[in-house]
Amino acid sequence: MSWKFSSLTRWPTAAKPLAAALGTAVLGLALVACSEKAAAPAPAASPQADASAPVRGGQLVVALRAEPAQLNPLVDQGSGAHSVRPALDSLVWDNGDGSYAPWLAERWEVSDDASTYVFHLRKDVKFHDGTPLNAAAVKANFDYVLDPANKSTGSTAKLKPVATVVDEFTLSVKLATPESSFLTLIAAPYFGILSKAQLENDPKSLATRLIGTGPFKFDNWVKGQSLTYVRNDDYNWAPAKFHRGAAYVDSIKYVFLPEDQTRYNALTTKEAHVVDYIPPEYAKQTKASADYQTQEFLLPGVGYSLHLNTRRPPFDQREIRQALLHGLNRAEIVASATFGAYPAQEYLASTTPDFAKDLKNKISYDPELANGLLDKAGWSQRDADGYRVKDGRRLSSFVPYADNDQLAQRTLEQVQIDARKLGFEIKLQPVTDLPERLYNGNYGLLGSFQSEATGMQLWRLYGSDNISDGSTVGSNASFLRIPELDEVLAKARASGKSEDRAKYYAQAQEILPEHAPSVPLYSRARLVAIQKNVHGVAWDNAWPQPYLFDAWIAQP
Structure with a gap:
């Protein structure tokens, strides 16, 4: 079955003003609706949804076109965005229909001129190093991209965000210039939230390993070959549209296959469960084949x-x-x-x-x-x-x-x-x-x-x-x-x-x-092919790519 995602709706207007209780940092802010909505690109039914109960275990192998030059997404939003998401959660989840769902942030407010954003964080989240997610930790991420010495090229850095801790789990972010698209920007993996301890105590390590709050922990990077993550068994804070608890698969292994023919061969030989960016010369036959599931998204921007x-x-x-x-x-x-x-x-x-x-x-x-x-x-x-x-x-x-x-x-x-x-x-x-x-x-x-x-x-x-x-x-x-x-x-x-x-x-x-x-x-039409025994592959709308938290592998 082939899915073609071809449209996104516009962002909603901010709702009524919130009764101020957070002091001057949040006065005049408007409450943004953050109720759960179905993501626009996801169909009502799919081959994956028709499968039996999810099976735990196994390693999911994903073939990617490009290897990142380094892993730190706060420095270069393009370099590792396609391969760091398993380890990194974002403040909000982009539903793809103009609305956003809670993730690390339970709720948020936006000023009328789109220059100030206030985030109320979950209180039960920990980083892979055991340190807690709190306002100070999220502030450290904004401080990192704000510091010109870090030479961040990401969209968030362009806005020069100044973060202020309101209380332990509340953070206010003031932008140098208004940006009505800010929630989409911070929903993307290139602003996945990193450990404050790593950012401040070992920033050089960000290039080669990441400590986040995600459903998978960094395991190993073999330059020129693969990048592997293992399951975070303590994970229990996915966006509401996904299952509760830890991920199904034991690990995710990204293999880097820049040659189009080699990457396509990984699909036909079943060496990879998921193959991203099917080359355009093979698009028609892959979508027509009964041997694979496919998801396709005409990339925005x-x-x-x-x-x-x-x-x-x-x-x-x-x-x-x-x-x-x-x-x-x-x-x-x-x-x-x-x-x-x-x-x-x-x-x-x-x-x-x-x-x-x-x-x-x-x-x-x-x-x-x-x-x-x-x-x-x-x-x-x-x-x-x-x-x-x-x-x-x-x-x-x-x-x-x-x-x-x-x-x-x-x-x-x-x-x-x-x-x-x-x-x-x-x-x-x-x-x-x-x-x-x-x-x-x-x-x-x-x-x-x-x-x-x-x-x-x-x-x-x-x-x-x-x-x-x-x-x-x-x-x-x-x-x-x-x-x-x-x-x-x-x-x-x-x-x-x-x-x-x-x-x-x-x-x-x-x-x-x-x-x-x-x-x-x-x-670019991003065509992803999936082996028939793999289920639960979703779509990350903020930086369009497969999202693998719900993925599981059926037994032969």
Whole structure:
């Protein structure tokens, strides 16, 4: 059976004001409903739900595409987010339908301007090292990302959160700038709560092992091969939609298989129980097969895009950026590179909350317009190879990509072919230092993929205050300042009402094609295949990925 998850609803408006009893730190806050709701992507029934009673025991083997460079999610939200969740719980659970359920926090309040959040914590939770979860422990996590010495690149760090202990189990968090998406951000595994003792007494160890409150404890990391967790038998605080008590399986072993063919072979040979990111060339046959269960999610956020470095010629000229935006046949590039498995997207994926469904300024494929723009910019002559030239220089740029990323290579080869038709030379550079390129600006174009279930991604990737300035590390890979965009993004992030937020994010999506800081290509459909004897695999909506707490393995 194949599940296709294709939509997320908008966040609800904050409810009535809470009667103040917590002092000045929480005055004027509005109580946010946190009652349990069914997660939107989960179907009413599934092959897993039809199984008999869960069986305890066994090791669940999960094949992943990428090994993290290090484990500490508070430093790099992309590096380990797909492999640290077993050990880390979050303050809230993202239901995927615009609502949130209690997890480590029993309830919370949000100020009308979305700048202050107050969390009331459970009183029965302990970290794997035996220390208690309390307000001081959670504050230590916010303090860690706030400290510039830790060089956190995560979304939470961008908000400069200042945490204050109200009482032993109550914490107030004040953001430097309002953020209506904050609950989604802290629901993700890259802000899973870590032990205060580890953060303060042994921070260097965070790179190689994690001490959290999760249903599994860190066991062993064999670099280049696998990462293993063992069950936390004391666990009894999962979100309400999951079973009570400890996990079913004894352990989880992630194996790192970056080669698409090798990862797919792990499915067919049954060497892995769960295989994440089924390669697009095998998507159709895997979903059609009766041998596997599949779950598919069209990832929200900003999909795979080519960010154009405006600090380097020729992308310092708007006409050049617009020419590439309209001169590449994005639909054909995506269809060819992904074997038809992924859709081309606008500046946000259609599954992102606040995606503008009635978008008027859509990206059109118009080679006549593109060629006219290049002529207008002064690149009207061509050399013997057909490339445009001006003042003896060829219209040329370069794009680095990870040397083991086959999908990126296929995509960029198609981009290169299309660009050549325009007379634009794009050179491909396979590299091993791709993550560092964002920070040192050593690229002309940079392909990146950012999945996050919030329209805040537009601010992270295109906001002026996310441009690296030498003292801070930014995620605005085009280095482009767009004042009118900054204005509407600020309004969106401070909007307490979902309809206001949607209006402002829609305006942002209308503005972006005019400035063309990047060329959006595709939304990634994350296809997960599961062996038929595995049951209870759920979905973590905040950072879309399989959630394995309920998983169990049926006996042959």
